[in-house]
Amino acid sequence: MQKTTVLHGLALASTLLLAALPAQAQQQLVPAQSSIEFTARQMGVPMQGQFRKFDAQVAFDPAQLATSRIRFTVDTGSVTMGARETDAELPKAAWFNVPQFPQATFESSAIKALGGGKFDVAGKLTIKGSTVQVSLPVSLSQSGATTTATGTLPIKRLAFKIGDGEWADTSMVADEVQVKFKLALTGVGKL
Amino acid sequence: MTSSSLATAPTRYSTIAIVLHWVLGLALIGMLGLGVYMTDLSLSPFRMKLYNWHKWAGVAILALSLVRLLWRLTHRPPALPAPMEQAMPGWQKLAHHGTHLALYALFFAVPLSGWAYSSAAGFPVVFLGRFPLPDFVPVSESLADLFKLGHATLAFTLAGLVLVHIAAALKHQWIDNDGLIQRMLPGRG
Numbered sequence: 001m002q003k004t005t006v007l008h009g010l011a012l013a014s015t016l017l018l019a020a021l022p023a024q025a026q027q028q029l030v031p032a033q034s035s036i037e038f039t040a041r042q043m044g045v046p047m048q049g050q051f052r053k054f055d056a057q058v059a060f061d062p063a064q065l066a067t068s069r070i071r072f073t074v075d076t077g078s079v080t081m082g083a084r085e086t087d088a089e090l091p092k093a094a095w096f097n098v099p100q101f102p103q104a105t106f107e108s109s110a111i112k113a114l115g116g117g118k119f120d121v122a123g124k125l126t127i128k129g130s131t132v133q134v135s136l137p138v139s140l141s142q143s144g145a146t147t148t149a150t151g152t153l154p155i156k157r158l159a160f161k162i163g164d165g166e167w168a169d170t171s172m173v174a175d176e177v178q179v180k181f182k183l184a185l186t187g188v189g190k191l
Numbered sequence: 192m193t194s195s196s197l198a199t200a201p202t203r204y205s206t207i208a209i210v211l212h213w214v215l216g217l218a219l220i221g222m223l224g225l226g227v228y229m230t231d232l233s234l235s236p237f238r239m240k241l242y243n244w245h246k247w248a249g250v251a252i253l254a255l256s257l258v259r260l261l262w263r264l265t266h267r268p269p270a271l272p273a274p275m276e277q278a279m280p281g282w283q284k285l286a287h288h289g290t291h292l293a294l295y296a297l298f299f300a301v302p303l304s305g306w307a308y309s310s311a312a313g314f315p316v317v318f319l320g321r322f323p324l325p326d327f328v329p330v331s332e333s334l335a336d337l338f339k340l341g342h343a344t345l346a347f348t349l350a351g352l353v354l355v356h357i358a359a360a361l362k363h364q365w366i367d368n369d370g371l372i373q374r375m376l377p378g379r380g
Contacts, residue, residue: 042239042243043240043317044319045314045316045317046317047313047314048313081313082330083312083313083335085234089234166236172239172240
């Protein structure tokens, strides 16, 4: 009888585990439909750039926000602004210092639903060794099996020493940079 | 550029034409120097500043060239003095008209090609850092290379014609001693 209880307990535990695990494992980033872009300004001129390589580990359940986690990593070496000259400059120490800091990361700490498919994702953004607490506004939309998370986060580039030294002059390159992301995920539950 | 020899025709260019000629002439020489200098620099905030200033000045030159063209089309310039007109060989008349026509074409072609290059390179032109100009050309590396070459070629062609223009003016002044240059000099009726 006792044996049966233990077995029951094990069965229950594994059922719970199975219920919890697949929810995480099923959420996959669809890189082809995702993008991380940014807009910087130099002397009033908007300049677009993007990161070609990034990944996300998402355990997101709209019904269980307290246990939901979002983490993404961006390969700083995959940055491009579309011109050979700037692309040769960006991996250098004054900008992203790719050899020393090959990845930028975002790690969520709390997710709050704002209603209407909108969420506020608080977390830590780490670029070039500097970590800043940010609040990420995210809008979710679902189409078929794909859930798309979009949002724009204004960051201060100097908080991360991006464009250091002679480039720190904000009359030349503005401090504020708009980061626009679009992450397509599969396996997110119905909103 | 017209060869009318009416006795009542003015013998000097109008004040507006003279001002536009010298302001734009000096601006073009300055821009050539700036353009040649800045493209040789390695990427730095200073270089970016120069590029922006070059673009802003280019926009101003383009606008003033339009004013100049409209003024030229609505105000007849002084005709060449009749004896000079008669003494001039045909090839010189052709060169005289051809050079001026080409100069006017390049006043527009050079800044427009620079603007197109900037757009294609992904750096839209924002005049004085405040007024964004439209992009008529999509962002494209191959187009950027094309317009870069075009801008440089047209600019050096313009520089060559400016040299021809100056040489011809000095030839009139120092070899022919005909005082033709007075028509374009400020403040000497």
